[in-house]
Amino acid sequence: MSTERLVPQRERTADDRGHNDDCHERWLRLTNRRTGQPDYRDEWFDEQCGGCRSWIALTGELGRDWGACTHPGSAFDGRVRFEHDGCELFRIREDGSFG
Incomplete structure (x- = not known):
């Protein structure tokens, strides 16, 4: 066991x-x-995470660029993703919003 104190x-x-x-x-x-x-x-430019209906922005300052993927079939489901990233399971938001 380490004798170092946990700071x-x-x-x-x-x-x-x-x-x-x-x-x-x-x-x-x-x-x-x-x-x-x-x-x-x-074509990936129009299929970025920030425009995907499965992407939910984080709160606070990090939410300006980062969110969580919620697509159950994506390899990124449950992971934090950059709004300008993307994957093959992109689903456009019906309202056309981004971020």
């Missing part, structure tokens, strides 16, 4: 700018599709 982490909130920036950078590495990648297809 309690300070509580995080949805408006903790430093924490949000760290999450944003860390989570970007997990995206499925990046608009800057050479094999990014033009």
Whole structure:
């Protein structure tokens, strides 16, 4: 057993700018599709998570760019996704909204 003392982490909130920036950078590495990648297809631009009816935005500052996938058939179901990411199970929102 380690003799190191556990240092309690300070509580995080949805408006903790430093924490949000760290999450944003860390989570970007997990995206499925990046608009800057050479094999990014033009049709994917209109099929981004932020426009999918299965994407629900987070609250607070992170909710401006991040949400959870709720599509039961998606490999990303229950995972935090960048609004500009996407997958093959995209379903357009009937009201045409984004984010």
